[in-house]
Amino acid sequence: MGFFSSLFSKEERKKKALQRNLKKAIHKNIQTEDRYAAMQALLDDGSDEAIYGLLKRFTIKADSKGGLVVDEEEKAWVYKAILSFGSRAIPLVKRFIQAKEGPAVNPVHSISTALDLYLDLTDHNKDAVYELFQELIAQNPPGYERDPIRKEELINFLHKWDDDRMAALIAPYVEDMNETIRFLTVEALLNYGIEEIARERLLPLFDPEINDSLRIHNRLLAGFADKGWSIKGARSFIDPLIKNTEYVVQRGDTLVKKKGK
Numbered sequence: 001m002g003f004f005s006s007l008f009s010k011e012e013r014k015k016k017a018l019q020r021n022l023k024k025a026i027h028k029n030i031q032t033e034d035r036y037a038a039m040q041a042l043l044d045d046g047s048d049e050a051i052y053g054l055l056k057r058f059t060i061k062a063d064s065k066g067g068l069v070v071d072e073e074e075k076a077w078v079y080k081a082i083l084s085f086g087s088r089a090i091p092l093v094k095r096f097i098q099a100k101e102g103p104a105v106n107p108v109h110s111i112s113t114a115l116d117l118y119l120d121l122t123d124h125n126k127d128a129v130y131e132l133f134q135e136l137i138a139q140n141p142p143g144y145e146r147d148p149i150r151k152e153e154l155i156n157f158l159h160k161w162d163d164d165r166m167a168a169l170i171a172p173y174v175e176d177m178n179e180t181i182r183f184l185t186v187e188a189l190l191n192y193g194i195e196e197i198a199r200e201r202l203l204p205l206f207d208p209e210i211n212d213s214l215r216i217h218n219r220l221l222a223g224f225a226d227k228g229w230s231i232k233g234a235r236s237f238i239d240p241l242i243k244n245t246e247y248v249v250q251r252g253d254t255l256v257k258k259k260g261k
Helices: 002-025 032-045 048-059 067-083 086-098 112-121 126-139 149-160 165-175 179-192 195-206 214-227 235-242
Strands: 247-250 254-257
Touching (some): 002 032, 002 048, 032 048, 032 067, 048 067, 048 086, 067 086, 067 112, 086 112, 112 126, 112 149, 126 149, 126 165, 149 165, 165 179, 165 195, 179 195, 179 214, 195 235, 214 235
Antiparallel strands (some): 247 254
């Protein structure tokens, strides 16, 4: 009886220690040494709960002595710690990317670092990343959101990721309620340069009743001129936009820059 009682007590102490370290690892106001000690304990614990607790360190900005430098150093330490678990950490990182672990007032946490982690843990496997993005975009469809940070980070991630399949996935974001999301999507689709996917999605954005953003109009003009894509179907919207600009429409309904411009 004494043996089992001792064993039970030991397990209870271990659970309580884990909970303390989980809290300390994301306590932004304690000393960095105390946070490091907690994070090291989580690394040594190595359980799924401990690994996920380390990931949550990416949801806070430490307010300790040393400021931003210390915060970045701690996050770099956590990054390496997660990598040390190898493929075992993949489902936990994926869960973290799809979750909402921020404070109650703003639960959608940043996932840019976790996306980089996912890349490294999967050895930059395109199919794995594509599958993840399918799920993320389905979970974050076009529409209104008070804080569209997740959509923004997904689109920005594609600037460093070469997979043409992503163009069709993000194309619906040209209809998002947030102007920045629409602009970033336009930029991404033009960068991919896949006419059969982008042209029909982008042409309606020349219509001022659909899109009244001047920077999107300007980016579209530059993009269509650079790509040589036909503007057929949107000429009536484009003519007022290019009046007194460097662009003209030539035969074949394509935009070109005036000579000398």
